[in-house]
Amino acid sequence: MAEPQGQPANYLARISEWADSHLTVLRNISTGMAIAGIILFAKSIKLTTKFTSALDIPVEFIEKNVKLRGRLCHITEKGLEVEHVPISLPFLSSLQRKWQSNGVLLVRLAGVELTPNAMVWLQEELKPAQMMWFQLLGREDLVLDCLILVNKGRFFSVCLNEEILRQGLGKTTRIEGLHHDSPLYWKLHKRLLQAELKALKKNKGIWKEESYFEKLRDHISNNKFVQKLKQFANWLRIHI
Incomplete structure (x- = not known):
């Protein structure tokens, strides 16, 4: 047993x-x-998906204002061309690259109307292949309206939308993609207006006031009597 x-x-x-x-x-x-x-x-949930077109990004990402990471490729008049860099999984980064296709996203600075000098400033401030984060706020066809964040040092980041306004290189406009009555819209719009106000107070960029002599020169050159004298002088130069 x-x-x-x-x-x-x-x-x-x-x-x-x-x-x-x-x-x-x-x-x-x-x-x-x-x-x-x-x-x-x-x-x-598409965390590891590389987006090569604005149309590839799920609507939920835009509605939830997800932040994506990217690498700067080109600065154009229409916006920044950015290569999306998705989250990489440990030990599988090489395999992920085989799945990924090539392409760039056209990212526009939301809520900011850029001046020509802003393009020059961006080219000077941003490095080639600069890494950045862009927070999705809206999408218009193939263009993404975003807040763009770049690192300045190890522990400090700058929002390009605000910095351009602080430098007086743009004006605040409506933030496309966000509902006008949403709390997020007014929170971001307030930040942009505060940045623009700083440039206005410091007379920077487009808010720079002309000096007394510049105003006097413009006043004289625009005077009708002075303009007639110039025309008469030109007539004499031609006929004598």
Whole structure:
């Protein structure tokens, strides 16, 4: 009768012995299943997807004002051409690159009307292949309206939308893509107006006041009597 009672114990001992001898295999299987689960989850919410067109970005991302990471490619009159850099998974970055296609996103600084000098400033301030974050606020065809953040040093970041206004290189406009009565709209619009006000107080950029001599020169040159004298002088030069 002792032998039947010992059979379950023998089975357990054999199972335990087999598990000990195949412990590495079991660990690899569990690790593989965990990684596969992470990949499937990340792909399901498009965290690892590289967006090469504004139309590829899910509507939910724009509605929730998701921040995406990107690398600057070109500065154009229409906006910044940015290559989206998605989240990379450990040990799978090389495999991810094989899945990804090439293309850039056209990103526009939301709520800001740029001056020609703003383009020059951007080209001077931004480095080639500069890494940046852009927060999605709206989408118009193939253009994304965003807040753009760039790192300045290790612990400091700058919002380009605000900085351009602080430098007097643009004017505040309506933030496209956000509802006019939403709290986020007025929160961001207030920030942009405050940045513009700083430039106005410091007479920077387009808000720079002309000096007394510049005003006097313009007044004289625009005077009708002076203009007639110039015309008469030109007539004399031609006919004498």
